[in-house]
Amino acid sequence: MLExxxxxxxxxxxxxxxxxxxxxxxxxxxxxxxxxxxxxxxSASQIGVYSSLLGTGCGAIFGLLLTSNSSQQKAKQQICxxxxxxxxxxxxxxxxxxxSEEITSFYLQSEDKEEIPNFQPGQFLTIKLDIPxxxxxxxxxxxxxxxxxxxxxxxxxxxxxxxxKGFDVPPGVASNFMHDYIREGSVIPAKAPNGKFVLDVNxxxxxxxxxxxxxxxxxxxxxxxxxxxxxxxSIWFVHGTRDxxxxxxxxxxxxxxxxxxxxxxHFRYSRPLLKDEGKYHSMGxxxxxxxxxxxxxxxEYFLCGSPTFMQSIMDGLKExxxxxxxxxxxxxxxxxxxxxxxxxAAVNIGNDVEQAEIVFTKSGKxxxxxxxxxxxLEFAEAxxxxxxxxxxxxxxxxxxxKIRGGEVAYQEEPSAEIDxxxxxxxxxxxxxxxVVLDI
Numbered sequence: 382m383l384e385x386x387x388x389x390x391x392x393x394x395x396x397x398x399x400x401x402x403x404x405x406x407x408x409x410x411x412x413x414x415x416x417x418x419x420x421x422x423x424s425a426s427q428i429g430v431y432s433s434l435l436g437t438g439c440g441a442i443f444g445l446l447l448t449s450n451s452s453q454q455k456a457k458q459q460i461c462x463x464x465x466x467x468x469x470x471x472x473x474x475x476x477x478x479x480x481s482e483e484i485t486s487f488y489l490q491s492e493d494k495e496e497i498p499n500f501q502p503g504q505f506l507t508i509k510l511d512i513p514x515x516x517x518x519x520x521x522x523x524x525x526x527x528x529x530x531x532x533x534x535x536x537x538x539x540x541x542x543x544x545x546k547g548f549d550v551p552p553g554v555a556s557n558f559m560h561d562y563i564r565e566g567s568v569i570p571a572k573a574p575n576g577k578f579v580l581d582v583n584x585x586x587x588x589x590x591x592x593x594x595x596x597x598x599x600x601x602x603x604x605x606x607x608x609x610x611x612x613x614x615s616i617w618f619v620h621g622t623r624d625x626x627x628x629x630x631x632x633x634x635x636x637x638x639x640x641x642x643x644x645x646x647h648f649r650y651s652r653p654l655l656k657d658e659g660k661y662h663s664m665g666x667x668x669x670x671x672x673x674x675x676x677x678x679x680x681e682y683f684l685c686g687s688p689t690f691m692q693s694i695m696d697g698l699k700e701x702x703x704x705x706x707x708x709x710x711x712x713x714x715x716x717x718x719x720x721x722x723x724x725x726a727a728v729n730i731g732n733d734v735e736q737a738e739i740v741f742t743k744s745g746k747x748x749x750x751x752x753x754x755x756x757x758l759e760f761a762e763a764x765x766x767x768x769x770x771x772x773x774x775x776x777x778x779x780x781x782x783k784i785r786g787g788e789v790a791y792q793e794e795p796s797a798e799i800d801x802x803x804x805x806x807x808x809x810x811x812x813x814x815x816v817v818l819d820i
Contacts, residue, residue, distance in 0.1 A: 596686030621667035669697020737811035786817035
């Protein structure tokens with residue numbers, strides 16, 4: 382009943398309602414009691430009247446208190462809602478810190494000075510960069526590498542991506558632009574934190590955070606969140622890198638261990654230098670054998686790093702009997718080979734459609750797709766349509782669009798959250814002979 386009363390938004394009506402309920406309740410109760418105890422006493426009826434009036438007054442006061450409390454809760458909810466934003470919001474780079482030979486951190490605060498929402502440890506931020514020489518803004522997705530409390534900034538720690546050896550491919554456009562041209566005071570549009578690769582700090586089971594290279598970034602966020610919110614949970618932090626020059630956040634991770642006796646750390650260097658003596662625990666590459674040696678209890682495993690690194694550890698853990706649902710990973714590179722356990726409603730996995738008509742409503746184009754034309758995103762780009770995208774592997778959700786007709790078939794199970802009536806075009810192809818998309 383109390384919750385029903387709260388639903389009455391008009392304070393006058395709410396107060397009158399609570400007063401009426403109180404009047405009725407007190408009148409009935411006093412009538413029953415007085416009827417049994419003083420059936421012929423006239424003064425007893427006066428006591429009943431006074432009791433009813435007193436009950437009515439108390440009910441009215443209670444109604445007013447509910448009004449006040451409801452207003453406060455509504456105001457508080459409105460404040461929370463203002464933290465979450467749709468589309469893009471401008472952030473200012475307030476600090477730029479070199480963490481290693483390859484990785485630099487960028488501290489972002491909202492340009493409008495308004496509050497920003499906290500995030501789940503392990504989530505990422507999608508940013509948009511206007512890079513000279515590019516015909517459209519470049520959108521990229523980076524893991525949040527810190528867990529500040531209170532949350533008054535976001536930190537992105539970005540690895541400079543060189544040109545791949547043996548390929549005639551330019552170096553990473555976005556990462557090099559961030560390193561070379563973004564300064565303190567630069568403004569970067571960003572979307573709200575997102576992603577499903579998150580640590581539930583309240584779980585009792587041991588969590589094993591396994592990374593190499595720049596894959597360390599979400600693990601720091603997870604370790605800090607666990608330390609602040611549930612320091613009783615056992616955590617293993619296992620990280621691999623080449624040597625001390627390429628080891629970002631070493632001191633920061635060790636500082637967390639001083640605050641959390643249940644955080645166990647193991648650093649493994651593949652090619653340590655003489656001056657690295659005492660900075661690492663073992664030599665070689667992080668692999669499943671090392672994890673089995675370190676972790677003797679049941680655990681859930683979080684992987685982030687190069688695709689080959691994660692695939693190797695994932696295969697090794699599964700061979701040792703670890704269930705697939707206790708192995709979680711984050712990869713913004715090529716898709717990992719994992720068995721799909723769930724299928725999004727009204728969407729197929731795999732594809733039997735040989736050809737289809739795709740209607741791009743916003744672009745005003747109707748085009749014929751056939752097997753071999755790739756994903757819908759690739760097909761759109763080949764026909765001079767430029768939808769937004771970032772990861773190209775179904776993780777970030779940047780390419781999500783409304784589907785107005787037909788179905789799509791996912792080649793890889795997307796991990797991004799997909800709005801009802803929407804699809805991701807980076808990992809899908811037509812799943813019916815005609816598809817209508819808001820692109």
